[in-house]
Amino acid sequence: MSSTIAPLRAARGPTEPGRPTGGMPRWPVIALVLAMAAAAALLLYLTRGFTFFYDEWNFLINRQAFTADALLKPHNEHNVAVTVLLFKGAWELAGLGQYWVFRVLVVGLHLLCAGVLYVYARRRVGPVLALAPAVVLLFLGTAWEIILWPFEIQFMIPVTAGMGMLLFLERRDPRSDLAASGLLLLAFASGSLGIPMAAGAAVEILFGGDRLRRVLRVLAVPVGLYLVWLSQYDPFRARFGTYGSVPQFVWDQLGSAIAALAGFAFSSARMPALVAGAALALLVAVAFIRGAVDRGRMAAIVTMALAYWGALALYRPWVADDEPSRYLYGGAVFVLLAGLELARGRHAGHRTVAVVGVLALVAVASNFDDMRDGAHRIRDYSDYVAPGLGALELARGQVAADFKPEPNRAPDIVAGRYFDAVDRWGSPADTPKEIARRSEGAREAADVVLVEALRLELRPAAATRAAGTAPEPTQAAPGSVRRRGGCLSFVPGGTLAALDARLPAGGIRVTAQGRPAVIQLRRFADGFLPEGGTPGSALFANNRQAFGRGLLRARTFQLAGGQTAVLRIARDAAPRPWQARFSTAGRLTACGLPR
Numbered sequence: 001m002s003s004t005i006a007p008l009r010a011a012r013g014p015t016e017p018g019r020p021t022g023g024m025p026r027w028p029v030i031a032l033v034l035a036m037a038a039a040a041a042l043l044l045y046l047t048r049g050f051t052f053f054y055d056e057w058n059f060l061i062n063r064q065a066f067t068a069d070a071l072l073k074p075h076n077e078h079n080v081a082v083t084v085l086l087f088k089g090a091w092e093l094a095g096l097g098q099y100w101v102f103r104v105l106v107v108g109l110h111l112l113c114a115g116v117l118y119v120y121a122r123r124r125v126g127p128v129l130a131l132a133p134a135v136v137l138l139f140l141g142t143a144w145e146i147i148l149w150p151f152e153i154q155f156m157i158p159v160t161a162g163m164g165m166l167l168f169l170e171r172r173d174p175r176s177d178l179a180a181s182g183l184l185l186l187a188f189a190s191g192s193l194g195i196p197m198a199a200g201a202a203v204e205i206l207f208g209g210d211r212l213r214r215v216l217r218v219l220a221v222p223v224g225l226y227l228v229w230l231s232q233y234d235p236f237r238a239r240f241g242t243y244g245s246v247p248q249f250v251w252d253q254l255g256s257a258i259a260a261l262a263g264f265a266f267s268s269a270r271m272p273a274l275v276a277g278a279a280l281a282l283l284v285a286v287a288f289i290r291g292a293v294d295r296g297r298m299a300a301i302v303t304m305a306l307a308y309w310g311a312l313a314l315y316r317p318w319v320a321d322d323e324p325s326r327y328l329y330g331g332a333v334f335v336l337l338a339g340l341e342l343a344r345g346r347h348a349g350h351r352t353v354a355v356v357g358v359l360a361l362v363a364v365a366s367n368f369d370d371m372r373d374g375a376h377r378i379r380d381y382s383d384y385v386a387p388g389l390g391a392l393e394l395a396r397g398q399v400a401a402d403f404k405p406e407p408n409r410a411p412d413i414v415a416g417r418y419f420d421a422v423d424r425w426g427s428p429a430d431t432p433k434e435i436a437r438r439s440e441g442a443r444e445a446a447d448v449v450l451v452e453a454l455r456l457e458l459r460p461a462a463a464t465r466a467a468g469t470a471p472e473p474t475q476a477a478p479g480s481v482r483r484r485g486g487c488l489s490f491v492p493g494g495t496l497a498a499l500d501a502r503l504p505a506g507g508i509r510v511t512a513q514g515r516p517a518v519i520q521l522r523r524f525a526d527g528f529l530p531e532g533g534t535p536g537s538a539l540f541a542n543n544r545q546a547f548g549r550g551l552l553r554a555r556t557f558q559l560a561g562g563q564t565a566v567l568r569i570a571r572d573a574a575p576r577p578w579q580a581r582f583s584t585a586g587r588l589t590a591c592g593l594p595r
Helices: 027-046 055-062 068-072 081-094 100-129 131-138 141-148 150-169 174-188 194-207 211-233 243-262 270-290 295-315 325-343 350-394 415-425 432-436 440-454
Strands: 472-477 479-484 487-492 497-502 507-513 517-522 557-559 564-568 579-584 587-592
Touching: 027 100, 027 131, 027 141, 027 350, 055 081, 055 150, 055 415, 068 081, 068 211, 081 100, 081 150, 081 415, 100 131, 100 141, 100 150, 100 325, 100 350, 131 325, 131 350, 141 150, 141 243, 141 325, 141 350, 150 174, 150 194, 150 295, 150 325, 174 194, 174 211, 194 211, 194 295, 243 270, 243 295, 243 325, 243 350, 270 295, 270 325, 295 325, 350 415, 350 432, 350 440, 432 440, 440 517, 472 479, 479 497, 487 497, 487 579, 497 587, 507 517, 507 579, 579 587
Parallel strands: none
Antiparallel strands: 472 497, 479 487, 487 587, 497 579, 507 564, 507 587, 517 557, 517 579
């Protein structure tokens, strides 16, 4: 096996190994297009039923205006101007009720990233072997947050732009340098991954000739504008990690990226991943020292990876414990780029091609479970948020402007700002009919939101008979019910009994005769939640962020013995009536209130 490196050409880039004189075979490109089509179909299928997820609500609630701050204000440490512009464009063109547009956006960008990786790989290992890294990236389920969640294009765009920048840098002419500069500017304006991309570009230029001019052409504008942005917003004030933790963190992240490519969590394959990482690092070092690689390019890739993982160690140290999938995409690409540089210019026989192909297919299969499970997590979230927002919209006109319907799953949603967005771009919420088709837990959640949004409560009242329609009893266990005019009288048949009834539209007047009573309400759910009950599951895709946040919990209404109170219910667009359970050991009278 030869260890020579294909020479760089001034205008056309590196020679592609195995390229026949008559041109490249077409079938690898056809195979790549088919793989992209399969990946797109799978991802769009897995993301069906999604709605806006977590941080996306931050954009929607807090960046509605078209101002400098709305575009340039950092999200955590990131300059997300490009992401904001893409989201705003989608809001304006499609509205909030067409989330499929956002799904197509992230899938399309993911296909573009894999396509750029294929071009990069083809120039190093030829068109056939180049399929392997591109296909593995297409189906990288361990990085499911990046490829399923549109918000995370703030990672995907810089990675794609960074690879494109490297392709232009190797041409080493003024026009290509300006193109590389433009892509670097795009990376900076899309997320903090622009920083390691700039560091890699600087290192590669320093390894070549005409350093000063190329540094100015490539780095001056994007780095200068980014420094201006930093001077205005300074998002890096809060640092959570220590410099002493960086080496171990970087080492673990190298192992995590390798494990991710193979379809495993780092915690479940720690030792094999670290051994593979050590082998890769040794190969890179030996090849660099012997000059068996393009030293400038390899140094650039290593610099990018170290800068990226070092920044995570300082600003996201909990990544080491929580293993969030969104940080694996960039690391996996850096590992693939390093591997491609090691293999660059080397001849691969049929046996090598077969082995690499089998390994790629095994990696794709291993990654599927993570992709599917990640989709289930986001869909479970959507299954609760969409009906909760439907309940919020039913309460419009009654709900307080600062009410938060989803303090756990979507803490950025505030009723007043949400309605502003709905008025401009339409509604992403469930209709009453759609709420009724949700799971029991989701319908319970909608009921809890509706009770809190309407601020339903018992108010003291005189014990006079109301003139409205009487509640309609559905169950009395144990006990007997008698109807007189607009009232129901309930006589329990034991020490503790319950009366279930459909409530009239205007509400009820309740009298507890001698013994206290507890009243529970439901609208869409099939059952009644106890006091403090949590609708459905409290799990969230990112458990670290879920803990410590408030949850809306079910509330019951307490009525002391001998007291009378009214529960008034505002009119809304849902035809389904409210239902109540009256639990008591004494006699109880419930009368309908007039509209």
